[in-house]
Amino acid sequence: IPIYDESKTTPMPKVNINPNYNPFHTTQRNAYHNSLPHFDWETLYQGFEKEKTTAAGVNPLAQTNGGLFSSEEKENVDAEILPEHYQYKQKYILTSVKSGLMIIDQHRAHIRILFDTFLEQIKNKKGISQRVLFPEIIELSPSETATLSSLTEDLQAVGFELNNLGNHSFAIQGVPSEISSSDPISLIRSIIEKSTETALDVKSEIQESIALSLACLAAIPYGRTLTPEEMTHLINRLFACRTPNYTPNGQPIISLISDEEIAKKMKSC
Secondary structure (H helix, E strand, O other): OOOOOOOOOOOOOOOOOOOOOOOOOHHHHHHHHHOOOOOOHHHHHOOHHHHHHHHOOOOHHHHOOOOOOOHHHHHHHHHHHOOOEEEEOOOEEEEEEOOEEEEEEHHHHHHHHHHHHHHHHHHHOOOOEEEEEEEEEEEOOHHHHHHHHHHHHHHHHHOOEEEEEEOOEEEEEEEEHHHOOOOHHHHHHHHHHHHHHHOOOOHHHHHHHHHHHHHHHHOOOOOOOOOHHHHHHHHHHHOOOOOOOEOOOOOEOEEEEEHHHHHHHHHHO
């Protein structure tokens, strides 16, 4: 940085002017433009048509040789993505069969499965019991106590654990594993009530009544959403039953719409 010195005279600034300069002179203007670097503006639009084509909906994968998958690979991918069964209105399971479309009532299907399971457990006395954390107390009338006494053996065979506390009171200490989420007091009262109403005397009929009561109360309700795995498991268990078409009390479980019926309905539309 120069230091100011009072003894020295500071020179006045000078401006050099070209008196011959004419801004409208053609030669001088072209000389200025020629001094600018050349830029090819067309390079900005390279690839624009390609992007426009893609944006218009043309799939770039369709232009490749063979596409993303071969035909065999595509079939395998589709088979993995498509589910085997569909749930309709959280009530029915739809599945494709060779002859058409099969409709399965999910609640009734589970009743059939549980009925067969409970009945086999009662007859073979191989019911699986699940202990409850806090035993529940059920209080009965003298007549209900008498009915329960006649059912105790079969109830224990299916998985109930009852402890007689006296004065017509019982502690429920265990329930069948299949119905662990249900209300055990309501279940036992329902079984006693049904047994009293039907006045069953034959041992096999009593066992079937117990199995059916438990199955109806513990079956999958309407309105419950099922996963694909649950639907597959339910269908496999249903067709493992001896009579998968009907519930124990005769209600239909399965309905089949043939390919011919579907084709006929589509033609009439």
